[in-house]
Amino acid sequence: MATExxxxxxxxxxxxxxxxxxxxxxxxxxLSDFRGAPLxxxxxxxxxxxxxxxxMALYNEVLAEFHKFKAAIVGISVDGSWCHAAFxxxxxxxxxxxxxxxxxxxxxxxxxAYRDSDGVTERALFVIDPKGTISxxxxxxxxxxxxxxxxxxxxxALTSKK
Amino acid sequence: MSATxxxxxxxxxxxxxxxxxxxxxxxxxxxxxxxxxxYCGEAYPIVxxxxxxxxxxxxxxxxxxxxxEAHPHAxxxxxxxxxxAAQGKFWEMHDLLYENQDALEDQDLVQYAEALKLDVPRFVxxxxxxxxxxRVRADFSSGVxxxxxxxxxxxxNGARHDGPFDxxxxxxxxxxxx
Numbered sequence: 001m002a003t004e005x006x007x008x009x010x011x012x013x014x015x016x017x018x019x020x021x022x023x024x025x026x027x028x029x030x031l032s033d034f035r036g037a038p039l040x041x042x043x044x045x046x047x048x049x050x051x052x053x054x055x056m057a058l059y060n061e062v063l064a065e066f067h068k069f070k071a072a073i074v075g076i077s078v079d080g081s082w083c084h085a086a087f088x089x090x091x092x093x094x095x096x097x098x099x100x101x102x103x104x105x106x107x108x109x110x111x112x113a114y115r116d117s118d119g120v121t122e123r124a125l126f127v128i129d130p131k132g133t134i135s136x137x138x139x140x141x142x143x144x145x146x147x148x149x150x151x152x153x154x155x156x157a158l159t160s161k162k
Numbered sequence: 163m164s165a166t167x168x169x170x171x172x173x174x175x176x177x178x179x180x181x182x183x184x185x186x187x188x189x190x191x192x193x194x195x196x197x198x199x200x201y202c203g204e205a206y207p208i209v210x211x212x213x214x215x216x217x218x219x220x221x222x223x224x225x226x227x228x229x230x231e232a233h234p235h236a237x238x239x240x241x242x243x244x245x246x247a248a249q250g251k252f253w254e255m256h257d258l259l260y261e262n263q264d265a266l267e268d269q270d271l272v273q274y275a276e277a278l279k280l281d282v283p284r285f286v287x288x289x290x291x292x293x294x295x296x297r298v299r300a301d302f303s304s305g306v307x308x309x310x311x312x313x314x315x316x317x318x319n320g321a322r323h324d325g326p327f328d329x330x331x332x333x334x335x336x337x338x339x340x
């Protein structure tokens with residue numbers, strides 16, 4: 001699987017491509033909204049994965065640790081905003097899920113995080129610095145929830161750099 | 163930068179941990195678990211079977227990873243196990259909690275303390291004061307920094323086990339690590 005997907009996601013140092021996506025059926029969220037603070041972009045394949053503490057639920061539990069670094073987090077998948085709304089309500093998520101729905105996977109493609117073969121986003125993580133540059137990125141095998149340790153290490157590195 | 167590719171246990175197993183099995187066992191199986199998580203409930207008899215199969219070849223370590231947003235009783239249950247630990251009965255309480263996952267209200271926890279013949283007033287006092295909450299949260303943080311990605315998450319000799327956790331898969335992974 002490494003050869004299939006290796007190093008196609010945007011690396012550290014690249015400018016984070018802008019986006020404007022629906023977080024709810026009537027609300028748009030843009031990259032520029034997060035300028036001035038670190039942002040975690042978490043691409044994931046789909047809502048409703050059938051495990052406790054799936055990737056989004058885990059981040060929900062770890063929000064306080066992210067906030068220590070003043071970082072915000074958004075999840076992104078190709079699910080529609082109504083689906084996201086139901087999922088977020090069911091899992092009691094306290095951060096936005098964005099719909100990369102139309103054109104499907106358009107933002108994920110810009111970040112190199114789209115799986116053409118499956119029509120879903122990769123499990124890919126990006127930490128974007130307050131100026132909009134990618135400071136860390138990580139592509140996980142699609143079946144493996146990457147956890148939060150890499151994100152926290154990256155946020156720590158970002159803070160110590162200042 | 164593949165910090166998460168080879169998630170490693172931080173901190174390593176130490177004197178503060180709940181450990182069952184000989185210190186010299188070649189295999190250390192560590193579980194980050196949540197008492198209200200049904201998948202941890204599924205893993206519970208599997209881990210027991212594994213201990214039976216491997217005997218003194220394995221030592222088991224348990225750390226708390228309550229998904230408090232998803233499971234409203236998980237954090238209190240973890241505190242109850244720690245309160246029992248303070249009276250020398252961690253594993254007994256751990257087992258009772260997993261055997262009664264659908265009864266984890268505060269009054270149930272007190273009943274388990276009674277069943278284990280703990281000093282119940284002390285248990286209740288510590289639960290009310292949140293005396294063990296810090297310990298539970300410290301376990302949780304260590305899990306996050308170690309790459310725990312859900313519950314249960316197992317570490318075999320300090321390395322995260324990413325595969326399924328049925329008996330056969332765990333035995334195979336352990337054999338590979340030993």
